[in-house]
Amino acid sequence: MQIQVNSDNHIESSIRLENWVRSTLESTLERYDDYITRVEVHLRDENGDKAGPNDIRCQMEARPKGHQPISVTHKADTLDLAVDGAASKLDHALEHLIGKLRDKQRHAQTTAPFDPENADALLQEEFLENEQAKEAERLS
Numbered sequence: 001m002q003i004q005v006n007s008d009n010h011i012e013s014s015i016r017l018e019n020w021v022r023s024t025l026e027s028t029l030e031r032y033d034d035y036i037t038r039v040e041v042h043l044r045d046e047n048g049d050k051a052g053p054n055d056i057r058c059q060m061e062a063r064p065k066g067h068q069p070i071s072v073t074h075k076a077d078t079l080d081l082a083v084d085g086a087a088s089k090l091d092h093a094l095e096h097l098i099g100k101l102r103d104k105q106r107h108a109q110t111t112a113p114f115d116p117e118n119a120d121a122l123l124q125e126e127f128l129e130n131e132q133a134k135e136a137e138r139l140s
Contacts, residue, residue, distance in 0.1 A: 001026070001029070001032075001038065001039060002038040002039070003021070003022045003025055003038070003041065004040045004041065005022070005041045006040065006041065006043065007042075007043040008043070008045060011043045011056075020083075021043075021083055024087055025041070025060075028090070029091060029094065032064075035094070035098060036062050036063060036064055036094070037063045037064075037065055038062075038063045039060060040063075042058070042060075043057070043079065044058075046075070054075040056075065056076055056078060056079050057074070057082060058073070058075075058076075058079075058085070058086040060072050060089075062090055064094070064097060070094065070097065072089035072090045072093055073086065073089075074086035074088075074089055
């Protein structure tokens with residue numbers, strides 16, 4: 001998993017900061033190594049030189065193999081809290097995606113192959129049931 005760390009002019013980028021962000025992400029997301037190609041991290045001070053609550057923003061975008069990117073954002077008073085919060089949100093989002101993919105895979109293995117003739121019959125049966133319900137409602 002490749003990790004890119006970007007920061008705006010108000011957050012001083014350093015090797016130490018990048019290594020810390022990388023180690024935080026690697027430890028939080030290590031179980032998704034087989035699913036993720038890259039994670040981009042964007043650090044930003046929303047208020048610039050002015051102080052303010054929750055003015056540090058960390059946006060993380062994970063790129064799962066074969067799927068659309070997943071993006072999360074967390075704002076906090078400090079850089080540490082913003083990065084930790086965003087990493088936690090990304091962990092939950094990836095857990096949700098992987099869970100859905102596993103459920104879909106399990107469901108595909110347990111269901112019969114698609115039968116277009118049977119599907120048409122089921123759709124026609126559903127249509128007729130809806131028509132009968134409408135007719136019964138009109139007569140009431």
